[in-house]
Amino acid sequence: MRLREKTLYRLLFETAARAEEILALNIEDLDLTARQARVKAKGARAKTRRRGQAREDFVLETVYWDAGAARLLPRLLKGRTRGPVFVTHRRPGPGKVIGPRDVCPDTGLARLSYGQARALLDEHTALNGPGTGWDLHEFRHSALTHLGEAGASLLMLMAKSRHKKPENLRRYFKPSPDAIAEITSLLAPRTSG
Known part of the structure; x- marks a missing residue:
């Protein structure tokens, strides 16, 4: 498995973010020291001014990662300081129209798309x-x-996943049989000795 895929999968897991949010990251969005990045969240709306005029910037939310992604990201970036974090291994074809935000200005490589990332994961799994x-x-x-x-509380899980409603989060939490057996042991009668 390539470094790009290892980094993507680790970042997806450690941030618990949506794949679209992570694939849309640019290097400029990363704070490698603080292990966090600002992402345009699902359903993000443009900020509005007092007179109702929409602005071009969006409300951003912060995602956090830990040591695994922190070790891989600098290796993946190889000194690049701008452009998409996750790029393809080939330049786009001559007939392909890609926006300037989706091309690395240093290498000319295009941003890795959701479809490409999904195909790579399917290939590996x-x-x-x-x-x-x-x-x-x-x-x-x-x-x-x-x-x-x-043992993370529902409120902490909501904060990590950035869900607004508890009922939307519940469908993601599927405890393993071992976790259910472990919590069932709390119901065992206490022995007095």
């Missing part, structure tokens, strides 16, 4: 042929489940 592998969104599910099993 498919057991019964193409189309049978994981989905990019499963990193978010997995991260939230691990945090929940580790």
Whole structure:
């Protein structure tokens, strides 16, 4: 597996962010020292001025990562200081129209698309042929489940995932049979000795 994919998967897991948010990151959005980045969240609306005129900037939210992604990101960036974090390995073809934000100004490589990232993950995880592998969104599910099993409160899970409603978060949290067995042991009768 390439460094690009390792970094993407680790960042998706550690941030519990949506794949679209992470794939849209530019290097300028990263704060490598603080291990955080500002992302344009799902459903983000343009800020409005008092007289109703829309502005070009959006309300941004912060995602956080830990040591795994922190070790991989500098290696992936290789000194690049601007442009998309995740890029393809080839330049776009002559007929391909790509916006300036989606091309690395230093290398000319295009931003890795959701479809390309999904195909790469399927390639790495498919057991019964193409189309049978994981989905990019499963990193978010997995991260939230691990945090929940580790004892994170519903409020902390909402803060990490940036969900606004608890009922929307519940579908992501699927405790393992081991976690359910462990919590069931709390119901065992106490022995007096």
